Amino acid sequence: MTQLEKKRALLLLPNLLGDLPHHEPFLPKSIDKAVKSLDGLIAESETAGRRFLGRFELEKDVRLIPISVYNKDTPDKDIDFLLEPISKNNERWGLISDAGLPCIADPGGKLVYRARRLGIPIQAFVGPSSIYLSLMLSGLQGQKFCFHGYLPFEKNFKIQAIKNLEKKALDNSETQIFIETGFRNNDLLQDLIATLSETTLLSIMWDISLPNQGGGTYTVAEWKASPLPNLHKRFAIFLVGKPW
Amino acid sequence: MTQLEKKRALLLLPNLLGDLPHHEPFLPKSIDKAVKSLDGLIAESETAGRRFLGRFELEKDVRLIPISVYNKDTPDKDIDFLLEPISKNNERWGLISDAGLPCIADPGGKLVYRARRLGIPIQAFVGPSSIYLSLMLSGLQGQKFCFHGYLPFEKNFKIQAIKNLEKKALDNSETQIFIETGFRNNDLLQDLIATLSETTLLSIMWDISLPNQGGGTYTVAEWKASPLPNLHKRFAIFLVGKPW
Structure with a gap:
């Protein structure tokens, strides 16, 4: 040394x-x-x-x-x-x-x-970050992006936050990234699907770098048309982006 | 294999x-x-x-x-x-x-x-990102952050963008991250110093992971009180944050 x-x-x-x-x-x-x-x-x-x-x-x-x-x-x-x-x-x-x-x-x-x-x-030092690995994997815009941490817990505020971040994603081509506590992931997913426009891209990446890693990037209409993933108690990252 | x-x-x-x-x-x-x-x-x-x-x-x-x-x-x-x-x-x-x-x-x-x-x-795969390394090194808030890429080139729009991102940094405790072309770095630094509030934190990190790596995080008043670094043709990341 x-x-x-x-x-x-x-x-x-x-x-x-x-x-x-x-x-x-x-x-x-x-x-x-x-x-x-x-x-x-x-x-x-x-x-x-x-x-x-x-x-x-x-x-x-x-x-x-x-x-x-x-x-x-x-x-x-x-x-x-x-x-x-x-x-x-x-x-x-x-x-x-x-x-x-x-x-x-x-x-x-x-x-x-x-x-x-x-x-x-x-x-x-260099190492893994679920945020940037998710952003790379999502296929969403990575030239501009915002990480918000947790959205508000209270339903009305959460819905308003989803609307605000969708507007930012669409108006500024700025990918919006956020997380939720594991046991509330499925609730958030329901709220996202119900609130976002059909053509908005929603990416969900879970258990990044772990054996059960998975995820997908689809329009909200496409998510609605298939069975939703069960995110309960998984570590998930949510990303909302403008269609390419 | x-x-x-x-x-x-x-x-x-x-x-x-x-x-x-x-x-x-x-x-x-x-x-x-x-x-x-x-x-x-x-x-x-x-x-x-x-x-x-x-x-x-x-x-x-x-x-x-x-x-x-x-x-x-x-x-x-x-x-x-x-x-x-x-x-x-x-x-x-x-x-x-x-x-x-x-x-x-x-x-x-x-x-x-x-x-x-x-x-x-x-x-x-995991690897270096000047954005993440700068955010870690800055000592600014990393619970919420936005990466904007380049700010507008035209002076009036650039000043307005700086004001907008300072407002976001202060109102939402959301660190604002952006870059500039090497030969315009010093101009941007001048505009930042002249536009931001004296108490706002400005972090500049340059040549991350290279032999000439350097940088600092100071209030705008502190940056004003010392000779500014010469960022000409260096690869620099600028971060604006709320005082802790």
Whole structure:
């Protein structure tokens, strides 16, 4: 390991999109090297952190690597404390989220922002994101796109949100991407089918990178004409786009 | 190689973000395997296609692998012809763009859509995207974000676009991401600094994953108070976000 590599840093590391046995198909070799250089890891939970570290062949005992928890419940005032091993002790720490890329559709942005303010060097690594894999696979417009996270839960607001995002998709040729909690996926699908125009393209991609991966891109009229997929408790990404 | 792997498919393959000597830090091992299985490659240009294939140790002579060109100038009527080796001859072809992920901020979406209509199996692979890496590195909100491609060229429309996207960033906590042609980067930066509110966060990330990678996230007031970076002919990503 060179001196340069031992310098203090916050490493933004990708996680797999599910509980797969091997990481090599999804994470470049540089991640193995980066994980070996870590003094500690910030994860959404201790369990998720240990599971991530357990994937790699490390020089030290994985139980000796400290894990700090940062998730949506962490108060802002704790962020500087989480960064102290890097800012004060010149250590190298990783940041992961439960799945995919940290900071994207996941916590981490504010911690990275604070690390920037503290002058901590930050490195981002390549890895899987269900959002961009879905966008590639969908065959929808990828020159412009918006990711919205979750739509509103309350029915009327949700329907209005669907109408708004369809208008953006059609007026601006901007693909609209969003997600839903697993047990509400089928409800959202019903609402989409009932609300969107017949000619609008709706893409649904589920269990991306997992053995049960599937999905399709069809007009709303076509979705209506066939049995709908059962998305209950699956991890699904929804994309609404303008017909080509 | 198993029977399954020899099945016909369109493989959406990542390219590097620049002319780097090694691909291993940015592309998972699965890409090497996928490229070895290719019967042909669809690229934005013959040169870019050859350069991509030249990175990999292939069993057959790289010159024997046919390359088809698909870019923004390709007429729609040619798409079915490009897909014929897959749809009619059951071959495996890759799709790449000049840099990063095909279909994302790059051509390919319509070709993938057409491949779906023809019932061709499609696989997407993990790789670098300057958009995702910039968003992670920026420390801005990544729970909601929009990628706009290029802003309008004409000055008045550009200023109006900047105002609109700042409003979206502030009202919806939605990070706004866009790019500009290299020789107009400095002009855009001037327009951003002059148009955005002093407290709005502006992140600029350049030459992502390349030796000259750099960038920063500051309020507009902070950018104004320091010498601005020279972005002339650099590949830069601009991000506008709400203060945390």
